[in-house]
Amino acid sequence: MSAIKKFMYVNRRAPYGTIYAWESLEVVLIGAAFDQDVSLAFIGDGVYQLTANQDTTGAGFKNFSPTYAALGDYEVTKVYVEKESLEERGLSLDDLQHLTWEDEDEDYAEKDSIRLVSRAELAEVLADQDVLFNF
Amino acid sequence: MSMLHVVNKSPYERDALATCVGYYRDGDTLLLIEDGVYAAVAAGKAAANLKGLKVAALSSDLKARGVGEDKLIEGLQLVDYAGFVDLVATADRVQSWL
Numbered sequence: 001m002s003a004i005k006k007f008m009y010v011n012r013r014a015p016y017g018t019i020y021a022w023e024s025l026e027v028v029l030i031g032a033a034f035d036q037d038v039s040l041a042f043i044g045d046g047v048y049q050l051t052a053n054q055d056t057t058g059a060g061f062k063n064f065s066p067t068y069a070a071l072g073d074y075e076v077t078k079v080y081v082e083k084e085s086l087e088e089r090g091l092s093l094d095d096l097q098h099l100t101w102e103d104e105d106e107d108y109a110e111k112d113s114i115r116l117v118s119r120a121e122l123a124e125v126l127a128d129q130d131v132l133f134n135f
Numbered sequence: 136m137s138m139l140h141v142v143n144k145s146p147y148e149r150d151a152l153a154t155c156v157g158y159y160r161d162g163d164t165l166l167l168i169e170d171g172v173y174a175a176v177a178a179g180k181a182a183a184n185l186k187g188l189k190v191a192a193l194s195s196d197l198k199a200r201g202v203g204e205d206k207l208i209e210g211l212q213l214v215d216y217a218g219f220v221d222l223v224a225t226a227d228r229v230q231s232w233l
Contacts, residue, residue, distance in 0.1 A: 014145050016199060017170035045145050048173065051201035058195030058215075065201070089147060090178025090206070 005130040006037045011046035013135065015065065016056075021049045022064050024135035029067075032074035039078040039129070040071070041122060047085045050096045050114070065097065072101030072113055079113045082122050138163045139226035142171035143233065146181035151232040156184045158230070166214070166222055167192040172200060177208045193219060 009028050013020040032038060042050060049065070056063040071079065079099055086092060099113040117125065126132065140163060146152040152174050159165060165188050167175055174181040175192045191212040197204075204213070214222065223229055 014148070014170045014173065014200070017143070017145065045148050045170075045173075048145075048200060053203065054199060054201040056199040059199040060195075061199070063199070088180050089173065090176045090180075090182070095201075 004037050007131050008039045008041060008126060008129040009133045010041045011049060011135050012044045014045040014048040016061060020135045025067055028076060029074060032076055038076045041080045043082045044085050047081055052097045068097055068099060077101040077113050080115050080117050080122055080125060082119055083116055084119050136227045139222050139229045140165045141231040142167055143169040145170040146174040152184055155232045159188055164222060165190045168196050172196045175207050175211055176202060177206060182208050191222060
């Protein structure tokens with residue numbers, strides 16, 4: 001068995017204007033099967049991917065935002081959201097989905113997946129990764 | 136003579152909105168669609184671009200992106216697809232800032 005690597009997926013695009021967000025989510029879910037240490041970062045317009053209450057019924061395209069709630073079940077439990085990006089866009093944590101995961105080491109306690117971090121803190125996290133994927 | 140300006144790009148990723156605003160004249164209407172609708176969030180930095188302009192936004196694109204009506208700038212005209220067509224038909228010409 002090869003060593004576990006730290007994989008970081010960096011998401012910088014709004015969800016529907018381009019295909020990047022959806023493609024990233026698919027790659028993350030596929031990659032989650034390979035037992036790596038996976039993190040996600042949402043920077044810039046990427047923070048829009050996680051907004052709550054997306055309803056595409058009138059717009060005629062698929063709403064894939066409920067899929068982010070499945071990340072916890074795939075043991076993707078580190079979702080970094082950049083604070084400056086939220087603030088610039090008039091958003092706060094309350095505008096985002098509440099993403100959680102269950103910690104099997106603590107009797108399946110429900111824990112928050114989203115970690116609100118500053119740009120400087122996120123830079124540190126990126127510097128600590130083995131592999132970066134950009135979408 | 137009136138122009139309908141259509142912006143479909145996020146103001147935080149592209150300069151389409153900023154450029155458009157520079158070309159806006161009295162009597163014109165600015166319509167936000169697709170990722171352009173993010174500009175209409177009152178608490179966002181980009182909303183400053185829209186001050187004093189006649190602005191409309193496609194409501195289905197706002198809903199798709201989870202932008203609640205309570206978050207929008209004051210005076211924003213919400214239109215459905217039929218309203219979009221009316222704006223196009225009413226304007227003398229349409230400029231899409233792709």
